[in-house]
Amino acid sequence: MKTIVFAIFFILFTGVTVNAKEMTDAEIYEKRMELYKKNEAATGVPWFFIAAIDQYERSIRHVRDDLPKPDGIHGMYFEPEQWSGPLNPDQEDQSPLSISFFHGMGKDGNGDGIADRENEEDVLYAAADYISRYGVDDARVRLALWNYYKRDKTVGAIMTNAKIYRTMNRIDLNERAFPIPKGWNYTYHNTWGDRRGWGGRRIHEGTDIFADYGVPVRSAAYGVVELKGWNKYGGWRVGIRDLNNTYHYYAHLSGFADDLKIGDVVKPGDVIGSVGSSGYGPPGTSGKFPPHLHYGMYKDNGKKEWSFDPYPHLKAWERLERKK
Numbered sequence: 108m109k110t111i112v113f114a115i116f117f118i119l120f121t122g123v124t125v126n127a128k129e130m131t132d133a134e135i136y137e138k139r140m141e142l143y144k145k146n147e148a149a150t151g152v153p154w155f156f157i158a159a160i161d162q163y164e165r166s167i168r169h170v171r172d173d174l175p176k177p178d179g180i181h182g183m184y185f186e187p188e189q190w191s192g193p194l195n196p197d198q199e200d201q202s203p204l205s206i207s208f209f210h211g212m213g214k215d216g217n218g219d220g221i222a223d224r225e226n227e228e229d230v231l232y233a234a235a236d237y238i239s240r241y242g243v244d245d246a247r248v249r250l251a252l253w254n255y256y257k258r259d260k261t262v263g264a265i266m267t268n269a270k271i272y273r274t275m276n277r278i279d280l281n282e283r284a285f286p287i288p289k290g291w292n293y294t295y296h297n298t299w300g301d302r303r304g305w306g307g308r309r310i311h312e313g314t315d316i317f318a319d320y321g322v323p324v325r326s327a328a329y330g331v332v333e334l335k336g337w338n339k340y341g342g343w344r345v346g347i348r349d350l351n352n353t354y355h356y357y358a359h360l361s362g363f364a365d366d367l368k369i370g371d372v373v374k375p376g377d378v379i380g381s382v383g384s385s386g387y388g389p390p391g392t393s394g395k396f397p398p399h400l401h402y403g404m405y406k407d408n409g410k411k412e413w414s415f416d417p418y419p420h421l422k423a424w425e426r427l428e429r430k431k
């Protein structure tokens with residue numbers, strides 16, 4: 108009897124859910140990839156779409172108070188009523204049969220007979236199964252995502268993740284680069300929230316990195332180019348969204364890297380343009396202030412987007428690169 112009780116305890120607390128806290132980052136990425144590939148095999152949905160949704164959900168849970176923090180292998184989260192079905196009297200239902208009867212999204216992905224909202228295999232299978240009902244090309248996946256999230260920006264962020272994963276063919280993409288390469292002179296201070304030196308009434312949303320005209324500007328992270336062009340205040344600027352649903356904004360450029368276009372996947376360290384003093388006037392205006400890179404960071408949590416202080420991140424990336 109004691110053995111049986113122990114065995115059940117063992118399965119419940121160690122066997123079923125892998126304890127992510129005791130795994131190295133490399134092990135976590137390996138386990139995640141294994142799950143994505145397994146679900147691709149089971150549902151026909153390419154792994155990079157499953158990975159993209161999972162990563163989007165993980166990124167918003169880190170910055171949302173109304174959602175539990177992700178603590179395991181998976182990031183995907185279902186509310187009880189989404190999982191069990193809105194009219195299901197048992198919101199904690201784990202029976203695949205009655206969940207299906209009440210049109211819940213809950214699924215049994217690991218074949219243990221229960222649909223467990225906390226189990227990574229069940230949760231990822233439920234997401235992949237939902238997508239598979241629409242189809243597996245970009246347009247159908249977009250439609251599936253829109254019907255689920257009802258928000259264009261969210262659909263865009265997930266498709267961005269998918270494009271990065273698909274292009275890089277891996278998911279361990281946490282590397283970062285300081286926007287100015289080593290060997291060039293530059294200076295910057297923490298100017299977050301200062302009154303703008305040049306026009307504008309809003310507070311200063313970013314860090315100004317002063318450097319000479321033509322000094323290369325690089326992407327800080329893996330991402331997709333979301334914006335490239337002119338605006339009155341930013342001048343020539345580039346916007347790149349990364350896998351954490353963080354938007355990186357590079358402004359006042361003197362020019363763009365050759366061939367850089369909207370939709371391109373970039374890697375940390377890829378040159379995207381060069382330092383300049385464009386902006387504050389009609390297209391082409393420059394020289395109204397000393398040349399510098401205005402670098403801004405914006406976070407989207409699935410409901411709204413806001414700017415946050417890039418200075419501590421810049422300092423950390425600079426330190427890391429000096430150690431290399």
Ligand SMILES: [Zn+2]
Pocket residue numbers: 311313314315400401402
């Ligand atoms: Zn600035």
